[in-house]
Amino acid sequence: MEKEGLDCSQAGADRKSWSRVGPVWAASALASILLVGVTGPARAQDTACLASKPVFSSPVRLEGIGSKLRRQEPVRILAIGSSSTEGIGASSPAYSYPAQLQADLMQSWKGNIAVDNAGKGGETISETVGRLEAALRERRPDLVIWQVGTNDAVKGGDEARFSSLLRQGIDAAQALGVEVVLVDQQYYPAIKDLDHYERFVGLVGATGAAEHVPVFSRYKLMKAWGERSPDVLSTMLSSDGFHMGDRGYDCLAQLIADGLHYPTAVSEVMPNVTVTAAQR
Template sequence: MCLALCGAAEAGSIPCGAQNFSDPLRLSRVQADRAAGAPLRVLAIGSSSTEGVGATSPQFSYPAQLQGELARRIPGAPVTVVNAGIGGEKADATLARLRSAVADGGFDLVLWQVGTNDALAGGEVGPFRDMLREGIATVRNAGLGLMIIDQQYFPAIKDGRRYRAFVAAVREEAAAARVPVFHRHDMMQAWVDAGGAERLEAALAPDRFHMNDAGYACLAQKLAGVIADAAATAGPMASAQPAQTVQ
């Protein structure tokens, strides 16, 4: 297990672990741009986990830490990660913003964090699946790379069966569309399995729901590794023919 501290966050830092919780990401557009020395442009869109609720400052949100990690791992060209997170938002509202953001262009990769608020708000999983499919089609039709970030795990899940159904919806719809997923839920559950509740809580804010600086650093570090690998490895672009989800 990796005992190095994750990212730049120092207070309460935790071991991230060496396990990879991402499906393979293939981005020939990123590779082509990098070969030409063009910037790498990433849109991080979602709700409070993207906005950075729980971090001590915006610079410790996962998109901000991801930008630093990518700049370190993919030297030679500017890296920009745009934080388009809005706390409390469900998939329908994020989808409306996603349509506008990709229509404007200017991005190579979309990181879509989705599903937690939908699972907690009492809606049905069927319409949520429909929104996932529409969001995937929106990004794909724009010719952009896409990775979906699924729901977080947290200690106070009241209806575990319902919550897991929404986690499964992300996994299954992404697999059907051949879109890679970063399995955040599995990552956080693995922290509990490896180190007990104390290890998970070391990555959580005082509300025991959102991540803290160290938790976001782990997320950024893991995502950066996958994106950097994609930028360095030849293969079809995720939006056109994504890697198959690995269970």
């Protein structure tokens, strides 16, 4: 079911309820709190997420958003993509990554932040790019976070056409002065043709580099979870073993939010934003 335009403001309100994320994560989080104390940010409660290294291909520069925040103007972010954006695998819309990202950014940026969830499960890039172009005209977001490529890789799409459509969407946003961040494909244990799948992952990275667009490598992140421990990866996934679950979406949102306020991003133009040692 399509949930395009879902308002994340209410959905993010109760995003940290442990009762929804299962005993494995709750036990891990409790153990971590005993070590680090209860006063730190939520991300310190999950050691697997805390151990993840930054996975942006290049620094994210958001001077325009920083200027709007200094003027206390609202900031609108469009999160577009397929089921991973819609939140399939989460226990409720409150635990989709866009809802959790909005909560993280409202806390760190101290501003009026709206993250619009324009995820639609099952889409390939040929369907998403049309919705992206329409949303750019109608909503005029300040930033687009485009999760892309999983269904194209799984369904065996044409690689040249995929790259062309990805450039088309990026160019449409940049022509309007809208910043773009890409989120590449997910990793999951049952990938059938790894070489084919990783070629599509590489296409997202190569196109991002050519278009000077930062890429958040979800693929590297999730593959690293599996390499660290199959149990870590399984607790990040939903019961279908494919989509992320609440814990995975939470970690994804936290790491994206961290990348969106490196010293080269919003904090560079907002002196009141504190950059912690973990973010340097």
